[in-house]
Amino acid sequence: MRGGIPRSPGRIFAWGMAGLVMLWLTAPVLVLLPLSFSGRRSFRFPPDTWSLRWYENFFTDSTWHASLLTSLKVGLLSTAASMILGTMAAFALHKLYFSGKAFVTGFLLAPMIFPGVVSAIAIFGVYLTWHISGTLTGFVAAHTVLSLPFVIVSVRSALRIFDWELEKAAASLGASPFETFRLVTLPLILPGVLIGGLFAFVISFDEVVVSLFLQTPFVRTLPVQMYLSVTESIDPTVAAASTIIVIVTVASILISMLFWQKRKTSDA
Amino acid sequence: MHNPSQSGASLEISDLSKAYGSFKALDAVSLTARQGEFLSLLGPSGSGKTTTLNMIAGFTSPTSGEIRVDGREISTLPPYRRDIGIVFQHYALFPHLTAAQNIAFPLQRRGMPRRDVAVRVAEALEMVKLDGYGDRYPRQLSGGQQQRVAFARAVVFKPKLLLMDEPLGALDKKLREDLQGEIRRIHRSLGITFVFVTHDQEEALALSDRIAVFNHGRIEQIGTSRELYETPATEFVARFIGEANIFSGTLVRGDAGLALDTPVGLLPVETRLPAGRQASLVVRPERLEIGKAPHAGSDPHVPATVRDVVYLGSNRRIEIVFDDGRTGIIRGSGRGTDVGAGERIDIRWSIADGYVVPFSSSQTGDGHGS
Ligand SMILES: Nc1ncnc2c1ncn2[C@@H]1O[C@H](COP(=O)(O)OP(=O)(O)O)[C@@H](O)[C@H]1O
Ligand SMILES: [Mg+2]
Numbered sequence: 001m002r003g004g005i006p007r008s009p010g011r012i013f014a015w016g017m018a019g020l021v022m023l024w025l026t027a028p029v030l031v032l033l034p035l036s037f038s039g040r041r042s043f044r045f046p047p048d049t050w051s052l053r054w055y056e057n058f059f060t061d062s063t064w065h066a067s068l069l070t071s072l073k074v075g076l077l078s079t080a081a082s083m084i085l086g087t088m089a090a091f092a093l094h095k096l097y098f099s100g101k102a103f104v105t106g107f108l109l110a111p112m113i114f115p116g117v118v119s120a121i122a123i124f125g126v127y128l129t130w131h132i133s134g135t136l137t138g139f140v141a142a143h144t145v146l147s148l149p150f151v152i153v154s155v156r157s158a159l160r161i162f163d164w165e166l167e168k169a170a171a172s173l174g175a176s177p178f179e180t181f182r183l184v185t186l187p188l189i190l191p192g193v194l195i196g197g198l199f200a201f202v203i204s205f206d207e208v209v210v211s212l213f214l215q216t217p218f219v220r221t222l223p224v225q226m227y228l229s230v231t232e233s234i235d236p237t238v239a240a241a242s243t244i245i246v247i248v249t250v251a252s253i254l255i256s257m258l259f260w261q262k263r264k265t266s267d268a
Numbered sequence: 269m270h271n272p273s274q275s276g277a278s279l280e281i282s283d284l285s286k287a288y289g290s291f292k293a294l295d296a297v298s299l300t301a302r303q304g305e306f307l308s309l310l311g312p313s314g315s316g317k318t319t320t321l322n323m324i325a326g327f328t329s330p331t332s333g334e335i336r337v338d339g340r341e342i343s344t345l346p347p348y349r350r351d352i353g354i355v356f357q358h359y360a361l362f363p364h365l366t367a368a369q370n371i372a373f374p375l376q377r378r379g380m381p382r383r384d385v386a387v388r389v390a391e392a393l394e395m396v397k398l399d400g401y402g403d404r405y406p407r408q409l410s411g412g413q414q415q416r417v418a419f420a421r422a423v424v425f426k427p428k429l430l431l432m433d434e435p436l437g438a439l440d441k442k443l444r445e446d447l448q449g450e451i452r453r454i455h456r457s458l459g460i461t462f463v464f465v466t467h468d469q470e471e472a473l474a475l476s477d478r479i480a481v482f483n484h485g486r487i488e489q490i491g492t493s494r495e496l497y498e499t500p501a502t503e504f505v506a507r508f509i510g511e512a513n514i515f516s517g518t519l520v521r522g523d524a525g526l527a528l529d530t531p532v533g534l535l536p537v538e539t540r541l542p543a544g545r546q547a548s549l550v551v552r553p554e555r556l557e558i559g560k561a562p563h564a565g566s567d568p569h570v571p572a573t574v575r576d577v578v579y580l581g582s583n584r585r586i587e588i589v590f591d592d593g594r595t596g597i598i599r600g601s602g603r604g605t606d607v608g609a610g611e612r613i614d615i616r617w618s619i620a621d622g623y624v625v626p627f628s629s630s631q632t633g634d635g636h637g638s
Contacts, residue, residue, distance in 0.1 A: 168327055169360035171347040173374035173421065180348075183373075187364050 036239035054240040067225035075204040078143035083197045086151025094159045112149040116209040124213040134216035143204040151196030158192025198256050276304030276461040277338045277428035284333030286319050293319045295485040306462045308472040311482030317465040321431050353422035353430040357437050359414045361406040367417045368402030374425040392420040412443045433465045481505050506550040513596040516548045531592040535568040539624035546627035553599040555621035559614040569616035574607050
């Protein structure tokens with residue numbers, strides 16, 4: 001690591017800037033982490049006494065841990081759904097030529113840039129007539145729509161570098177279209193699918209706006225529970241919850257990176 | 269040892285056409301490959317060779333026409349049911365599988381038991397002289413090694429027909445020659461029918477039992493190397509296969525028989541074509557003799573100027589310019605060829621060594637034979 005030792009003023013400046021940005025990004029965590037171990041029911045920083053009571057509360061009070069469970073369920077289900085649907089959509093957009101393709105593409109990618117609150121109201125309105133507001137199905141469907149574009153974009157870029165002659169080769173060797181997909185195409189575009197899935201999970205896991213409209217006291221995601229808790233009372237459990245969210249998010253990124261590393265070394 | 273007639277399929281293509289809009293990529297092509305034959309499809313780039321191969325493989329559907337393998341029409345079969353081996357120009361090995369796994373792929377698709385797969389893969393690796401390389405991934409192999417793996421993978425399931433689309437096109441000359449030798453050896457030992465696409469006439473001449481010469485989506489001629497060289501059907505074939513001196517003109521009947529009236533003189537010819545027809549006379553470079561003074565006998569002869577002499581070891585290649593400005597080539601050895609650039613000479617040939625082809629207006633093809 002020669003770059004680790006700053007030498008020129010330019011280097012020192014660059015490292016200084018990087019350090020500032022890192023501090024800026026992690027500062028909230030640096031405040032929340034100590035707060036979650038506070039001994040008192042207060043947001044005073046730094047805490048003067050220490051305890052694990054907010055974590056204890058998180059895991060004993062069902063409104064808290066049920067919301068974590070809901071978030072995990074919604075996150076995993078919507079990630080699975082958007083990985084499958086997004087991969088299929090990316091394939092269709094890559095392989096087929098049809099009129100109105102640009103329109104369909106734009107339509108599928110729209111949730112990426114569409115104002116969240118507008119989507120939220122639209123989804124809420126439709127759900128009222130479908131009677132799925134406040135259900136797990138409703139949450140999963142809404143989050144799938146929001147994360148779908150990220151999977152599509154990342155699978156499309158994987159397909160762009162995929163060598164289509166490999167599909168011909170597989171067919172000539174006796175593989176049916178499904179076998180070809182399972183044994184050749186999918187393994188080779190898997191990095192793109194997984195990156196899309198990681199995005200999808202992270203997006204679902206900290207989505208607030210749509211979830212706020214869809215929530216009921218019985219089905220509520222963790223970020224929504226946190227928001228409601230802060231508006232209603234002074235409860236440092238929210239700091240413990242934040243720490244848990246950070247841990248889950250960082251863990252999912254680390255797991256994907258480990259997986260990566262393993263893939264790389266296993267076929268190097 | 270295999271019996272060639274058992275392990276190779278016959279291929280019959282009749283009136284096969286492929287149109288892209290109003291453009292005819294392939295125009296009523298008919299050809300046959302006999303069981304166990306090595307047939308090359310030779311032609312300039314864009315002449316329809318890959319299109320033909322893709323239709324045999326099932327990747328492209330014909331606009332019209334029929335393809336029969338061992339007498340059975342296959343146009344309706346999807347590619348994965350055709351049981352035809354294919355070697356691609358850029359290898360198309362699966363990058364996430366090892367060489368051995370690549371070769372095992374077609375066997376596994378056919379539900380072969382594991383132990384048999386292992387045996388067959390080992391045999392196939394040995395056949396292409398890559399024993400010990402089974403655990404390597406494609407990117408850990410050189411281009412030539414990758415093409416050997418691709419070759420092993422395409423024949424390991426014992427197809428009766430093997431298609432190859434410029435399989436050596438991405439390799440350098442030395443490697444290409446080595447692999448040509450191996451392809452011939454494997455063809456002989458397996459007895460499979462090979463259909464080999466190339467734009468390199470030397471490669472086609474070296475490998476094939478017969479060659480189909482493609483031009484503009486049509487076949488100009490099918491024949492053995494020798495037939496194509498000695499009795500080309502068209503001026504295009506004459507130019508594409510080997511080197512040729514070509515004189516064009518009108519056939520006329522004179523006192524001494526038929527002659528071709530060309531810008532460089534009246535040249536006696538032997539042909540079945542009638543007088544009055546436009547035609548071209550093809551004379552191969554090694555059939556020409558050099559005289560220092562105009563020929564006095566009845567053989568055809570033309571004056572020319574030496575432009576360049578290239579020594580090629582055993583023989584020489586002499587470039588000449590005729591008086592109408594067109595160029596020609598002489599190949600030969602010995603004292604007669606002892607000439608220098610700028611020298612005026614008289615070239616002659618025996619009337620039987622000239623071959624007359626009908627005149628055709630479309631003398632084209634990007635990339636003529638050299
Ligand atoms: N999908 C396609 N759409 C339009 N034209 C095509 C297509 N595929 C091939 N062609 C045209 O058909 C002709 C023959 O192509 P090809 O069979 O690939 O030639 P070769 O293999 O002899 O070089 C070329 O002019 C090519 O541009
Ligand atoms: Mg081609």
